[in-house]
Amino acid sequence: MAAQLKKDIEEIDHNLSELLSLELLAKRQHVKTLLSKESKRLTQEKSELLAKRKELVASESLAIASNDSSSPSVATNESSARSESALGSVVVTNYMWDQTDDFVKIYIEIDKNYSLDSTQIVMN
Numbered sequence: 001m002a003a004q005l006k007k008d009i010e011e012i013d014h015n016l017s018e019l020l021s022l023e024l025l026a027k028r029q030h031v032k033t034l035l036s037k038e039s040k041r042l043t044q045e046k047s048e049l050l051a052k053r054k055e056l057v058a059s060e061s062l063a064i065a066s067n068d069s070s071s072p073s074v075a076t077n078e079s080s081a082r083s084e085s086a087l088g089s090v091v092v093t094n095y096m097w098d099q100t101d102d103f104v105k106i107y108i109e110i111d112k113n114y115s116l117d118s119t120q121i122v123m124n
Helices: 002-025 029-067 073-085
Strands: 095-099 106-109
Touching: 002 029
Parallel strands: none
Antiparallel strands: 095 106
16 A cells, blocks of 8 residues: 555646646746646645555564564665655745746745755755
8 A cells, every 4th residue: 555655646746747837838827827726726736645644664664573573674775765765745835936048047946944955955
């Protein structure tokens, strides 16, 4: 089930990315509004799936820890493998951009309490 949730989340990410590019290309306000509403709907759906996935991983971790209390090293290894493979992603809904014929600059506001290294930023 966790694998299916991961696939669904990835699919929503791809859809959101494509919607964003379509929204940037759209000229008519009605079309922009429709694309924006769909982006918000998919963002909400993604948030719900991420919450389900988090609950599922937590319950699996508890089940592994309680069922295999005789060998704690196995549970620790599986938990660390899960945390390494689960990369976080954030859908940016508040942004600005500046564009010329050759370049596009994207400005994203980040909370002051959140530290982010430039190597952690990936754009799809």
